[in-house]
Amino acid sequence: MTSLRDFLISNYDELKKRLTYRLGNVDMASDALQDTYLRLQDKSVEQKDAAPSVAHPVAYLLQMAFHIAMDRERSAERRLTVEEAEGFLDIVDSAPGPLAIAEGREDLMRLLQDLETLPKRQREILLAVRLDGESREQLALRYRISLRTVDRELERGYAFCHARIRESDQ
Structure with missing residues (x-):
């Protein structure tokens, strides 16, 4: 009884022709048959060359x-x-860097200090609308x-904030 590897070798051209028809690509068929041979070789080493019984080897x-x-x-x-x-290497990270974060925090702290100069009711209304969503x-x-x-x-609160932000940008 011949092994499947030997059968593959002796019938390689016929197997390649049929596989090429099925896959539609001769290179794919050749590569697949090569890998099949290698797998059969690995199996025969594992099984100490005990040939499996296959009724229809083709x-x-x-x-x-x-x-x-x-x-x-x-x-x-x-x-x-x-x-x-x-393409992934060209992606620019749009997140702010440490310097931009530090500058943003500084600007926010300055704006919060400036808000303290607003009249109390105006400040409370502005913060209630913008922060609390009232x-x-x-x-x-x-x-x-x-x-x-x-x-x-x-309007007065927004105008104040807008003016302070413009001043800090200059």
């Missing part, structure tokens, strides 16, 4: 080679191409003022 080898080719294709689909990998209506009820007055306080 079908068995073709199926084995076909599965190897499909595994290779799936593996290749998961890998990045060189162009894709280079509605203008809620603030009008709390301070017993009109919506128009709330809007005016917000």
